[in-house]
Amino acid sequence: MKAFAAVLTWALLTLPVGAETIRVGMSGGYFPFTFVKSDELQGFEVDFMNAIAAETGDTAEFSTMAFSGLIGALQAGRIDTVANQITITPEREAQFVFTQPYVYDGAQVVVREGNDEIEGVEDLRGKTVAVNLGSNFEQLLRELPFASEITIRTYESNIEQDTALGRVDAFVMDRVSSAQVIAESPMPLQLAGQPFSEIRNALPFRNDEPGRAMRDRVDAAITKLKENGTLRRISEKWLGADVTAPAS
Template sequence: MKISAAATALALSVSFSAAQAETLNVGMSGGYFPFTFVKLDKLQGFEVDFVNAIAAETGDEVNFVTMSFSGLIGALEIGRIDTIANQITITPEREAKFAFSQAYVFDGAQVVVKAGNEDTIASVEDLSGKTVAVNLGSNFEQLLNELPNAGEIDIRTYESNIAQDTALGRVDAFVMDRVSSGQLIAESPLPLALAGKSFSQIRNALPFRNDDSGVELRNKIDAAIVTLKENGTLTEISEKWFGTDITVAE
């Protein structure tokens, strides 16, 4: 059977594309609804859809690696994973260590309290004398420590049960990003409520190791993010999970 030149060219193109495909090892906790969580034994969420959309643009395969949030940064540093998709906030300390993609989520830190206690914490000044929980390994502990009244706040770090302990009154409040807080309150049976307005705008991005290969990968991913923003895919993913576009700065 004679093979046409066009068919040969197509086969070579497919073969070349397959040869260029890489496996992108992406770390996430799998326990941060609605960004990354497991339901019916399936890993899903905003971050999962986002990374899969990136891979569709770059032609790479994705291997999601789940672990506790506090272990993600260390896994990236030793090369177990290539990046982290778990609402990693850009901070000066992290920028000094990692090569970040452009920001793809814009949010703010939010205080959450037991429902009925909203009036007790109208602003961050009201956190003085309070016990305030944050997730271990998150940037919210640093944000609280930078407040003028930080010395008057009893900051406690949690691996889990942060919302439950707040609802039970074991701590006065916890701090999380406003988008996640709103989703958590909407989905959880626990009596929780937002207290005051969000503070300290945060930008979330994908971190990569700050070496030649890490920067090269970051640049490739960045180009894909630009495409996803321009063609509306990123907005569609955001509206699917949040009903609004959290991917643009207010």
């Protein structure tokens, strides 16, 4: 009986104190960050959030939905954060509190293979350009000095297909995802020039007391994952490179 009591006491002491479920929203359609293969949700973001939960003693619970609905779900309290390469912007900082960035990337123009008319962002004048609905890339295009000369189309999906088929002239996505899409897709695509804007991606939380508390706990875990190399290994596994620190 004493032995049983000792085992029970040890088990209680080793359980995480105040463990919570972190409800994570993601699209499940943004390879290689979050996607479904063989009925399994996987990718950089899934490994990243599971590593955070292991560090904090919480449980990560994933929900997938259209990318354009993720921010609304966070605002409504249906999820606690969004792990889908959410870029820090002044507009979003006015609504949410963010962790430190965990991915540093750049906005990239992608065109049909063999298209020599577009060699970078400057050549988008007079062109039709696709972006994912709800992403920050539409805003980045609208901030260009020649934005009035660009026709922007927003898509839930298939921007690479319509670009390859000539329905739009180009699409804009982050450079890491663009390179992965080109490598994995049967569509004839190529990068056009260099990234034209640095982007910093982080996890948003609601700006209330519970949201800030969860943000602080998750942010501390991100620091540990950077220090012990876990975040770098996740990046190299899914992206073939370490994009978890700013370019030197």
